[in-house]
Amino acid sequence: xxxxxxxxxxxxxxxxxxxxxxxxxxxxxxxxxxxxxxxxxxxxxxxxxxxxxxxxxxxxxxxxxxxxxxxxxxxxxxxxxxxxxxxxxxxxxxxxxxxxxxxxxxxxxxxx
Amino acid sequence: xxxxxxxxxxxxxxxxxxxxxxxxxxxxxxxxxxxxxxxxxxxxxxxxxxxxxxxxxxxxxxxxxxxxxxxxxxxxxxxxxxxxxxxxxxxxxxxxxxxxxxxxxxxxxxxxxx
Numbered sequence: 001x002x003x004x005x006x007x008x009x010x011x012x013x014x015x016x017x018x019x020x021x022x023x024x025x026x027x028x029x030x031x032x033x034x035x036x037x038x039x040x041x042x043x044x045x046x047x048x049x050x051x052x053x054x055x056x057x058x059x060x061x062x063x064x065x066x067x068x069x070x071x072x073x074x075x076x077x078x079x080x081x082x083x084x085x086x087x088x089x090x091x092x093x094x095x096x097x098x099x100x101x102x103x104x105x106x107x108x109x110x111x112x
Numbered sequence: 113x114x115x116x117x118x119x120x121x122x123x124x125x126x127x128x129x130x131x132x133x134x135x136x137x138x139x140x141x142x143x144x145x146x147x148x149x150x151x152x153x154x155x156x157x158x159x160x161x162x163x164x165x166x167x168x169x170x171x172x173x174x175x176x177x178x179x180x181x182x183x184x185x186x187x188x189x190x191x192x193x194x195x196x197x198x199x200x201x202x203x204x205x206x207x208x209x210x211x212x213x214x215x216x217x218x219x220x221x222x223x224x225x226x
Contacts, residue, residue, distance in 0.1 A: 031212060042116070042202070042217040043155075050212060087155065096208045098145030098215060099168040102155040 002026050004103035006088050011109045012078055020073045020106045022088035033100060034062055034073045035087040043087055046073065075108075083110045114138065116218035118203050124224045130191040133221045137184050137205030144186040145215065146178060149200040158201075161186055162208055190223075198225045 004024045012018040024032070031050040035043040049055055049064035049071060061074040075082055085107050089100040117136040125131050137144050145168075146158040157170040161180035178188045184205075190197055200222050204215035 033214065035217075040219075042219045045214045045216070048212050048214060089155075093168065096143075096206070096210060096213050097168055098143045098160040098162075098204060098206055098208065099157050099170070100145075100155075100215065101157070102147075104154040 002092065002101050004088055004090060004101055006086075006103040006106045008104065009107045009109070011111060014078055014080060014110055014112050016078050017074065017076050018078060018108065020075075020086050020108065022071045022073070022103055024069050024071070024088070024090050026090050026092040026101060028092040029066060030091040030093065032064055032071050033089045033091070034071075035089065037085045037087060037105070039084075046086075078110050080110050080112070083108060116203055116205050116216050118218035118221050120221060121219065122222045124226065125193050126226050127193055127195060129193050130189065131193060131223065133188045133201055133223075135186045135188070135203030135205075135218060137186070137203075138216055141205035141207055141216070142184055143206045143208035144180055144184060145204045145206075146186070146188050147202045147204065148172075149202055149220070155202065158188070193225045195225050198223060
């Protein structure tokens, strides 16, 4: 079956670093996405990994290991505005399909 | 460039009624996907339309249907509403051209079924 797991909640301190893990078991794999969703707002794209390794984009980095079915999102220099839900999603079908399989999301609370 | 627009933003219906939700994708985007988001289940894929054809479908009952028009705008219909259909319905569009195409989401329609 299709399964994507991520922690439900995490708490971190402003200025710190936090790592949000995601493990997946899907019938196919054509890339892994991370989205950020603030309460009452649309999910917004953060990162995309299709090859093993680390992708860095400013304060955000995402890592992928296809052999382990594992990814993480690393947030550095946390700010209060980073308090949001972080969604891990896998594209298991053809490369450009709009069908993604999402995890339940990790709610991150950043405290002063 | 305007983002993905969904209307209405909020909707209240009663059991047994039907509802139609609308989504206008980003200009030039030919793929429109629909997702249901609930606190217990997260985001679940409903269906995807590309060039007016449904090309992917999730595991939802036949009460959930959709269509796409020639201008790529899409509508989603839910008939015979049930209490469990209360959710945030999100629409996402993409160019659907390359492997790494990301989805752009609208703010959603919050549906409450009483």
